[in-house]
Amino acid sequence: MDKIIVRGGKALAGKVKVSGAKNAVLPIIAASILAESGTCVLHDVPALDDVRTICDLLRSLGISLTYDREVLTIQASRLTSVEASYDLVRKMRASFLVMGPLLARQGKARVALPGGCAIGTRPIDQHLKGFEAMGAKIEIGQGFIEASVEGRLKGAKIYLDIPSVGATENIMMAAALAEGTTVIENAAEEPEIVDLANFLNGMGAKIRGAGTGSIRIEGVESLKGCTHCVIPDRIEAGTFMVAAAITGGDVFIEGAICDHLKSVTAKLREMGVTVDEQENGIRVRRSGPIKAVDVKTLPYPGFPTDMQSQMMALLLVSEGTSIVTETVFENRFMHVEEFRRMNANIKIEGRSAIVEGGVKLTGSKVTATDLRAGAALVLAGLVAEGETEVSGLHHIDRGYVNFTEKLRQLGADVERVSPEAEVREAASSEKVKVSFSPNFA
Numbered sequence: 001m002d003k004i005i006v007r008g009g010k011a012l013a014g015k016v017k018v019s020g021a022k023n024a025v026l027p028i029i030a031a032s033i034l035a036e037s038g039t040c041v042l043h044d045v046p047a048l049d050d051v052r053t054i055c056d057l058l059r060s061l062g063i064s065l066t067y068d069r070e071v072l073t074i075q076a077s078r079l080t081s082v083e084a085s086y087d088l089v090r091k092m093r094a095s096f097l098v099m100g101p102l103l104a105r106q107g108k109a110r111v112a113l114p115g116g117c118a119i120g121t122r123p124i125d126q127h128l129k130g131f132e133a134m135g136a137k138i139e140i141g142q143g144f145i146e147a148s149v150e151g152r153l154k155g156a157k158i159y160l161d162i163p164s165v166g167a168t169e170n171i172m173m174a175a176a177l178a179e180g181t182t183v184i185e186n187a188a189e190e191p192e193i194v195d196l197a198n199f200l201n202g203m204g205a206k207i208r209g210a211g212t213g214s215i216r217i218e219g220v221e222s223l224k225g226c227t228h229c230v231i232p233d234r235i236e237a238g239t240f241m242v243a244a245a246i247t248g249g250d251v252f253i254e255g256a257i258c259d260h261l262k263s264v265t266a267k268l269r270e271m272g273v274t275v276d277e278q279e280n281g282i283r284v285r286r287s288g289p290i291k292a293v294d295v296k297t298l299p300y301p302g303f304p305t306d307m308q309s310q311m312m313a314l315l316l317v318s319e320g321t322s323i324v325t326e327t328v329f330e331n332r333f334m335h336v337e338e339f340r341r342m343n344a345n346i347k348i349e350g351r352s353a354i355v356e357g358g359v360k361l362t363g364s365k366v367t368a369t370d371l372r373a374g375a376a377l378v379l380a381g382l383v384a385e386g387e388t389e390v391s392g393l394h395h396i397d398r399g400y401v402n403f404t405e406k407l408r409q410l411g412a413d414v415e416r417v418s419p420e421a422e423v424r425e426a427a428s429s430e431k432v433k434v435s436f437s438p439n440f441a
C-alpha cells in the first residue's frame with residue numbers, strides 16, 4: 001500500500017490549478033444514461049478513482065465511454081442492463097445515482113444497497129420517497145433495491161425532510177423524463193446541483209430553480225447527448241486554501257470560483273488569513289498568527305462538511321480554543337484520533353469537537369479514515385515537526401487529482417512512496433522513491 005511522506009516546515013507559494021469537481025461529475029456521468037440519442041462530451045473530467053468507478057458501472061450497463069485528457073465521451077443509446085452490482089456500489093456510494101436515470105429511461109432499476117460508511121449511516125430513504133411519489137414500486141431484498149414503474153414516472157410534489165444532495169440529484173434526473181411536472185421542495189442548493197441541472201437542460205430537460213430550495217422540473221419525452229464543462233472542485237480549492245493558510249504561505253488557486261467558497265473564505269478571514277477574490281481564482285496568504293474560530297457544518301451555503309477535517313487541521317495551529325460542530329454526518333470525527341497521534345488535544349462532546357489551538361504538532365504514522373480526513377492529515381503534516389507518514393491513500397485517490405504533485409509544485413516537502421518500490425530498493429540496496437501517477441482507463 002502506498003504512503004504519503006510529509007516533512008513539515010515549508011511555506012507554500014505559487015499557483016495551483018483546480019481540477020473538475022468530483023461531486024459534480026459523478027451525477028453528470030450518471031445523468032448521461034438518460035441520453036437515448038447523441039453523444040455526451042464532458043470536459044474537465046478529473047482522473048479520479050471515483051470517476052473510474054462510475055465509468056465501470058456505466059460500461060456494465062452496456063454504455064460505451066472513452067476518456068482522453070480530461071474529456072469523457074459517452075454513448076448511451078444502447079442499454080443492456082439495469083443492474084448496479086454490489087462491488088461497484090460498495091466502492092462508491094454515488095453509484096446509487098444511476099437509480100433515477102435507469103428507472104426513468106427503462107422503467108426499472110436494480111441497485112445494490114449502498115449501506116453506511118466511515119462518516120455515517122447515510123440512509124437513502126429520501127431518494128426512495130421521491131421515486132415512490134412519482135409512481136415507482138420499490139422492493140428491497142437480497143441486498144438490492146428494485147424499483148419499477150408501469151409506463152412513465154409521473155410528476156409529483158416532493159418535500160425532502162432534509163436537503164439531501166444525492167436525493168435532489170436522483171429525483172431531478174428521474175423527473176426529467178417523467179410525465180408532467182415535479183417540484184422538489186427543501187431541495188439541496190449546492191453548486192453541483194446547478195451544474196447537473198445545466199447539463200440536463202443542455203440535453204433538452206426543462207429544469208428551473210436549481211440552486212434554490214425549490215426546483216421545478218417539467219418532464220420531457222426524450223433527452224439527447226450534449227457537450228458540457230464540469231465546474232471546478234470547490235472542496236479541492238478549499239483544501240489548497242487551508243494548505244496556504246496553515247503553512248503561512250502565499251498561493252493562487254487558479255480556477256476556484258469565489259462564489260462557491262464564501263463560507264470557507266469568511267472563516268479564513270475571521271481567523272486573520274488574507275483572501276483575495278479574483279476573477280480566475282483565489283489568492284490566500286498568511287504572515288502572522290491566526291486566531292481560533294468556531295465552525296459549524298451545514299448544507300450549502302453553510303460551511304461544507306467536506307471541509308471540516310481540513311479546517312480542524314488549521315484550527316490546531318491557531319491561537320485559542322475552537323468548537324467544531326458537525327451537523328451533516330453523525331460520525332465524521334474519525335480523523336480526531338489520528339490528529340491525536342500528532343500531539344493534538346481535541347475533546348469530543350456529542351456532535352462537537354473542542355480543539356485546542358497553538359499545539360506543536362509532531363510528525364507521526366497516521367491513517368486516512370475517509371477522503372477529506374486523508375487530505376487533512378497531509379495538511380497537518382505540512383506544519384508538523386519531523387516526518388508524517390499517511391497511509392490509507394485509496395481514500396485520497398477517490399477525490400484528489402495528483403495531490404502530492406500539486407503540493408510539491410507549491411514547494412511542499414512531500415512524496416508518495418510505494419512499498420513495492422522499497423522492497424525492490426532493499427533488494428538492489430539502492431534508495432528509490434516512486435511518485436504516483438494515476439492510471440486512468
Ligand SMILES: CC(=O)N[C@H]1[C@@H](OP(=O)(O)OP(=O)(O)OC[C@H]2O[C@@H](n3ccc(=O)[nH]c3=O)[C@H](O)[C@@H]2O)O[C@H](CO)[C@@H](O)[C@@H]1O
Pocket residue numbers: 022023024026093094120121122123124125126127128162163164165166167188192299305306328329330
Ligand atoms: C458524491 C457527492 O456528491 N457526495 C457529497 C454528497 O453526499 P450525499 O449526497 O450522500 O449527502 P446527502 O446530502 O444526501 O446527506 C446529507 C445528510 O442527509 C442524510 N440523508 C441523506 C439522504 C437520505 O435519503 N436520507 C438521509 O437521512 C445523510 O445521512 C446525511 O446525514 O453531499 C454531502 C453533503 O454535502 C457531501 O459530504 C458529499 O461529499
Ligand SMILES: C=C(OP(=O)(O)O)C(=O)O
Pocket residue numbers: 023093094306371372399
Ligand atoms: C463524503 C464525500 O464523498 P462521498 O459522498 O462520495 O462519500 C466527500 O467527497 O468528502
